[in-house]
Amino acid sequence: MTRATRLDSTALIYLVLVAVVAVSAVLTGVEGRNFFSQGNVWAVLTAMSVLGLIAIGQTLVILVGSLDLSVPYVVSLATVIAAGGMKGLDGNIPAAVVNTLALCAVIGLVMGLLVSLLHVHGFIASLGIGLVVSGYLGTNYQGSHGAAAPDLRLLGRSGIAGWIPTAFVILLVCAVLVTLMLRHTRLGHHVYAIGGNRDVARMSGVRTALPVVAAHVLCSVLAGVAALLLLSRTGVGSPTIGSQGRYDLLSIAAVVLGGTLLAGGKGSVVGTIGGVAIFAVLDNVMGVMQVNPFLKDFVRGLVIVLAVAVYARRSVVRRPPRFGASRPAVLDVVTGPSRAGRKGESA
């Protein structure tokens, strides 16, 4: 291949992740602790799982050219509904989980229909739905509500060999499933197509409503799953847990950091997971170093802006310089005349 084989953004993000981990290990070591200790790895992976699930959903929504700002309120609502449904009893788990996820799916469905049929931009549609949900939570729930069932709490503490929490395994499974969906189903291909150019997709006979709705439904359901994982750790439903976690902006930031175009049509779940990991590692090391909260946010903000600046630089379409750099290959015709030996061609 003579075409410029530049590092793709997914590879880049994982290189950055390795660098961040290395620096974090050193900084943690300076504090007299071990970054790779069992407890710390567990903590980092746990921190990744909730934001990770939400960010996977956000990736889908952004890929299809929309946006979901309602995730923090959906998460809060889901913890309250699930905890209220379980009332601390194992026997209530199936019904509570099904109800919670179904409610999330309905919320996603409404947003998807607003975006695809009424052509409301996802930013506004999800902002509106988020406000509605947040208003409902604010008037109906004060303080914590309900209780997680013991089995769910057990799940929050369980893991593989004491290193990998079950929550992280759930994240990986979801990431793999969504990646397979994106790469190997028509739905996935069409998600990219609609995000890339809705008109092109429509002119090619793609039904543009379905992938948009599907992305929003999956995003809300994944937010619901994330809420269940949160509930397994906190034990009670909280009407403010989502907004405290700032999952709307953090998930969008992780998606963008992972190399997905904010305008849609390009990106991957693998990249998003890398973005989430970078945030989790940064948070962890800043926690160990007892960095003050302002500086934490400062670093997060800096990382996002730098990342986007780097991507923007890379994605500028440039004609390759002729002098002092290699040129791209010239298209050849098998049967065509050779370029140099071409003769006058007017008929």
Next chain:
Amino acid sequence: MPDTPALVATAMTKSFFGNTVLADVDLTLHAGQVHGLVGENGAGKSTLMKMLAGVHTPDRGEIVVGGEQVSFGHPVQAQRAGVSTVFQEFNLLLERTIAENIWLGREPRRFGAVGPVDTARMRRDTDELLAGLGVSGLRAGTLVRSLSVAEQQVVEIAKAVSFDARVIQMDEPTAALADHEVELLYSIIRRLTDRGVAILYVSHRLKEVFELCETITVLKDGRHVATKPASELSEGELVRLMVGRSLTTYFPDKPDDVEVGDVRLALSGVGNGYVDDVTLEVRAGEIVGLAGLQGSGRTELLETVFGVHPVARGSLSLDGAPLRVTSPRQGVRARLAFITEDRKAKGLALNQSILDNALGVVRSVFPRRTGEARREMPGVLSNLDVAAHSLGQEVQFLSGGNQQKVVLARWLSIDPLVVLMDEPTRGIDVGAKHRVYELMRELTRQGVAVLMVSSELPEVIGMSDRILVMRDGTLAGELPAGSSEEAVLAMATGATGVDEGDAA
């Protein structure tokens, strides 16, 4: 001919908002033949194509494909019936691969209707398609973003072919191609006709129409004027049929009262990453044509003069004084005007009004002159024959020719010393072209220096006082006005031993 025609369209009629744009037009396409469709912009070519493509539904008229009557409500229905269209504006997803673009909306699946997408088959079929078109060097898995315009067009054609098309319509397929890339297109078209595909070829470039087409249909003002074998027509006759104007008046004559003055713009050994060692002069009242293949550095040279790319070596001067521009803004301040190649992306704010677009440059660079420019602008625009119902109309609703006139008005407002023109007549109708040429002459009368890049050789030859030819980023040489197309092309390609043939 004994066999049934590939496509017969009869009495095609369409009106928009009570405005009839196409009336009772008949068209018959035969398998294995290239059929040219010509006419000025607004003649109804696009409307006819779009009806055959299923984008517009005809008000009246019927379409018969391969003996069966059809009606299309959606482009996909037309494609399934065997009528594919390669539009002038490509319908490709830049961030997806060639294969994903070609099979979009009908990705092959394993295990029946709900199975996963068969990516291996997609790639295999794509490679087969491309090989069938005689194209090497394109891979099914390559991102469309990394392809050149010509390569993207190949993908569009491959996509059209992938529907087992019996009829392929091509709208101005060479508009964005350089001369040597046109060869590739020709060879693809020949392969398609060998397979029995009927081609409807819409183009402004009459030379191509004559080289490719067996039959030519002329439309004018939405009506069918003539359908004749190409062999019975000459370029002059064809132009007369299109516009009622003969070819000799096509380029306005060089006026006698224009004195070529002192050197306005001079470049001495100018070089950077795109061009190298360019030395040239443009005098006041002179039109210098810049010819060369696409990618030979013509656009980049203009951009370098205008301050888009930094000058690494050499020097520029304007009216004898050193000229240092490191940004377009400084270029404008030095009273350079730059009419860009891509007017939709770089020349105009499409959803702003005519007036706002025309005042765009003055407003941002010489804000104190805005009032004056605003008073003069209606006169300037009407002098350029901009056809619009008001100055408040958004430019996106104007025809290409009128858009280009707005671009010109925008640059006239700074009272330029040097006008850099990159493909000034690309994609605009014959009438608007003529107005642009006249304007160039008017500018020279006012002592403006014009440096014009064009891929249309007749235009370069017909308009320029001198012709500079670029090759691989450097100046390959200079030719006098009225040189033959062969001479220009030979210099541009670096071909040797070309016979001095007579120009077409």
